[in-house]
Amino acid sequence: MADSAQSNPYKAYWIAWAILLAITVTMLAAERLGMPRWFLILFLVAFMMVKATMISGTFMHLRYEHRRMALMVALGILLTSLTLFAFITPESWHVRERSAPNAQP
Amino acid sequence: MQDAHVAVMDAHWEGGASPFGATWQKTMMWIFIVTDGLLFSGLLCGYGYLRMASQTAWPHQSEVFQIWFIALMTFILITSSLFMAMSVTAARLGDRSKALTNLLLTIVGGASFLGCQAYEWSHLIHEGARLTSNPWGAPQFGQAFFVLTGFHGSHVLSGVIILIITAIRSAMGKTPPQGIEMAGLYWHFVDLVWVFIFTLFYLL
Numbered sequence: 001m002a003d004s005a006q007s008n009p010y011k012a013y014w015i016a017w018a019i020l021l022a023i024t025v026t027m028l029a030a031e032r033l034g035m036p037r038w039f040l041i042l043f044l045v046a047f048m049m050v051k052a053t054m055i056s057g058t059f060m061h062l063r064y065e066h067r068r069m070a071l072m073v074a075l076g077i078l079l080t081s082l083t084l085f086a087f088i089t090p091e092s093w094h095v096r097e098r099s100a101p102n103a104q105p
Numbered sequence: 106m107q108d109a110h111v112a113v114m115d116a117h118w119e120g121g122a123s124p125f126g127a128t129w130q131k132t133m134m135w136i137f138i139v140t141d142g143l144l145f146s147g148l149l150c151g152y153g154y155l156r157m158a159s160q161t162a163w164p165h166q167s168e169v170f171q172i173w174f175i176a177l178m179t180f181i182l183i184t185s186s187l188f189m190a191m192s193v194t195a196a197r198l199g200d201r202s203k204a205l206t207n208l209l210l211t212i213v214g215g216a217s218f219l220g221c222q223a224y225e226w227s228h229l230i231h232e233g234a235r236l237t238s239n240p241w242g243a244p245q246f247g248q249a250f251f252v253l254t255g256f257h258g259s260h261v262l263s264g265v266i267i268l269i270i271t272a273i274r275s276a277m278g279k280t281p282p283q284g285i286e287m288a289g290l291y292w293h294f295v296d297l298v299w300v301f302i303f304t305l306f307y308l309l
Contacts, residue, residue: 009198010191017187024179024303028172031308041309048304052297059190060293066126069135076139081146088150092157099160 016058023047134287138294141260145298148253149305155245164241166307169229175307178221179299185214186296193289196282201275204285208272211292215265222258226251253302257295264295 027047030040057063062070125132156163166172192207229250233240239247271288274280 009194013187013190017183020183021180024176024183027304027308028176044304044308048300051300055186055293055297055300059186060290069125069127069132072125073135073139077142077146080143081150084146084150085153088154089157092154095158096160
């Protein structure tokens with residue numbers, strides 16, 4: 001493995017690039033297959049996270065950094081985003097119900 | 106016990122410690138990336154809010170965009186990231202010529218992406234898309250589109266400018282490998298953000 005990396009230090013990037021393109025094509029195809037909406041959302045979000053992990057891990061070398069660094073970056077962004085999303089989702093539903101044409105004043 | 110604690114605190118607070126096992130430049134770059142990531146996280150959550158709260162049906166992406174064109178933009182950005190990663194590795198290995206060549210290819214990729222985005226914007230504006238209205242449905246769609254892609258596009262533009270400066274300095278032998286690595290981290294971040302915009306805005 002180490003020998004392979006030494007003989008061609010760029011190989012890992014080409015592999016990551018090929019996988020990223022394959023995932024992108026799969027996502028585009030999935031969007032046209034007419035899957036149930038909830039399944040399509042799960043499918044696309046899962047592949048989106050795989051792509052993000054590959055870019056940050058391989059291209060940005062985050063998997064070679066100190067674990068604390070990787071945790072600070074990944075958890076910092078993910079937890080904040082999820083918290084924000086968790087709060088705005090019920091609020092957005094509330095706003096939609098309230099602004100419906102037959103809503104109670 | 107107390108003395109040991111004081112010694113440990115002194116060792117950290119007097120400088121020289123590296124809790125993330127990286128240089129201060131790289132640590133600062135990552136902290137910047139986290140803060141910039143939070144900016145896009147806020148924008149994407151705002152987009153989610155607008156979409157979920159909308160009374161009017163959200164336009165179906167395939168009616169508005171030519172998805173093959175967006176796929177081409179994605180291909181360009183992913184490929185430019187590949188060249189950037191190879192440039193960083195070549196610089197670390199001391200192969201300046203290869204590092205510069207890959208850096209230039211990355212710049213070409215970034216400029217091509219910007220060209221595609223300019224075409225997409227002008228096409229949609231010509232079709233009647235505005236910040237407050239659009240011919241396809243929910244008026245918030247225009248806001249979400251222009252704000253999200255506009256912020257991302259401005260990051261791509263600044264990334265291209267940073268890469269051009271890095272390439273010129275690298276050609277003059279003034280940029281150390283670490284300088285190319287920092288520019289590379291920013292460029293990959295721009296690609297990373299596009300992954301989220303592409304999925305959440307163009308596909309879902």
